[in-house]
Amino acid sequence: MTKQKILIIGAGIAGLRAAQVLSHASFEVTIVDKGRGVGGRMATRRFADTKADHGAQYFSVKSTIFQEFIDEAEKQHIIKSWKVSDRTHPRYICPDGMNTLPKFMAQGLDVKLSQKIVRIAHGVAFTESEEQYDFDQLIISAPIPQVLQLFEDSDILLEADEENILSSIQYDPCWAVMAKLKTFDNTITGGRILENSPVSWIVDNAEKGLTENPTITIHASADYSQSHLEENAEKVASELIASVSDIVNVEQIDTYQIHRWRYALASQRATARFLQLKNYPICIGGDAFGIGNVEGAFLSGEAIAQAIC
Ligand SMILES: Cc1cc2nc3c(=O)[nH]c(=O)nc-3n(C[C@H](O)[C@H](O)[C@H](O)COP(=O)(O)OP(=O)(O)OC[C@H]3O[C@@H](n4cnc5c(N)ncnc54)[C@H](O)[C@@H]3O)c2cc1C
Missing domain, CATH: 3.90.660.10 (Polyamine Oxidase; Chain A, domain 2)
Structure with missing residues (x-):
């Protein structure tokens, strides 16, 4: 039996989590990201012989499913708990830089970097340099204004309720x-x-x-x-x-x-964990769906993957 092809745009926490679950469930999964590394807004920069996190600084854990994942990452010394001044309960950080968590998640996954998707047509996503990725199901985890631009450039027509949800984010x-x-x-x-x-x-x-x-x-x-x-x-x-x-x-x-x-x-999010388009095999997720942070991105990726499974 041929495996269903899943293409994921975005190797941030949401895209990587969806990829982890779907790969485990034996789908054929490819992730593409326009960046030179994985992680999206979980970002660490090296400069002048030093390193600094410039995106997310720490994250909290409230759900059981994220806690289970975080416990495993803690065992592997990828993360540790951290007390921020003015906050009463511990948060988590990655002591080697916040991008080590997405790097850990990307292990064993098929991730193509420096690939910006600029157009989607008939089950194929095209990059700036006209490389093509075909898919049965597409997951997009880019920030929503960029998703709307991509849809406009692809002549993807949204239903009125879909348009309302996405444009309110x-x-x-x-x-x-x-x-x-x-x-x-x-x-x-x-x-x-x-x-x-x-x-x-x-x-x-x-x-x-x-x-x-x-x-x-x-x-x-x-x-x-x-x-x-x-x-x-x-x-x-x-x-x-x-x-x-x-x-x-x-x-x-x-x-x-x-x-x-x-x-x-x-700052303004959809309450559902993701949006499945009615007329296209496309799911849209990321931190704009749900609680709006690292944990929210993880839970969105998880929910999309479970729905596809
Ligand atoms: C300054 C800052 C501080 C923050 N502080 C915190 C914090 O303290 N705690 C917390 O929990 N959260 C914090 N966050 C938010 C947190 O980083 C995000 O909620 C989370 O990382 C979002 O993950 P995501 O997978 O939804 O999206 P992203 O991480 O944005 O991933 C989307 C990916 O899609 C890629 N992409 C976009 N368009 C395309 C395209 N056309 N083709 C290919 N790839 C594309 C991008 O390169 C990116 O890698 C902070 C964010 C920032 C920027």
Whole structure:
């Protein structure tokens, strides 16, 4: 019997979880991602002899199914529990960088990187360089504005209710600065949430375990990021660094990088765990469905895979 071909767009937590379950259930699964590595917003960057998480910083676990998966990852030393200041119960981090969890999940899966899907037609997904991936069932876990663009470029026509669900989903953006310091007199104790500031969050990557060099990540607030979304990156970096000068001796900053997340956190989400299109063999999932974080992405991928099984 020929195996059903599943193509998954997006090697973030949602896509990888769906792939894990479906591969285990003997489907023929291929994941394509436009990035150079797996993980999507579970992102870690190497620069200037150091490392910093610039997307998700930690995650919580509330469901049994995610807890079971996390227990296994903890046994393999991929993750550890972590106490954030201002939070009472432990969260989890990856001491070697948040992208080690998606790398762990991708083991044994057929993942094609640097493959941006730009069009879908008659059971085939086409990349920018006109490579083709055929499928019986397609799962898309990209941020929804990018999914809507892909559908428009593919002449995929949505039913009115599908259009309503997808167009109601919204994301907060986030500017992220990663800075390596010469010395760091650490008063952050792990990570610190800031109120009434252009900065919402500052974290010490060395304390998380990523690097021996003092390296911080600064996340701008949703309001600041939204109102400065199209501004010059250098100007934004200077403003964000200046905003933490009462916490960090910014004179000690050796070098820094900045990254703009256009779709960081899904602020308006669909309540269902995924959307199956009525007229196409396409399921759409990811953190925009459900609780809107790493666990939500995992549960969305799981739900899609179980529905296909
Ligand atoms: C700055 C920031 C801070 C965050 N903080 C936290 C936190 O503290 N705790 C928490 O739980 N969550 C946090 N999150 C959210 C969390 O990272 C996400 O909810 C989760 O990682 C989303 O996973 P996903 O699989 O749904 O999507 P993604 O991780 O976005 O994966 C989607 C993938 O699709 C790929 N893709 C998109 N379009 C295409 C295309 N056309 N062709 C091929 N590939 C494509 C992308 O490259 C990407 O890899 C944060 C996110 C950011 C950005």
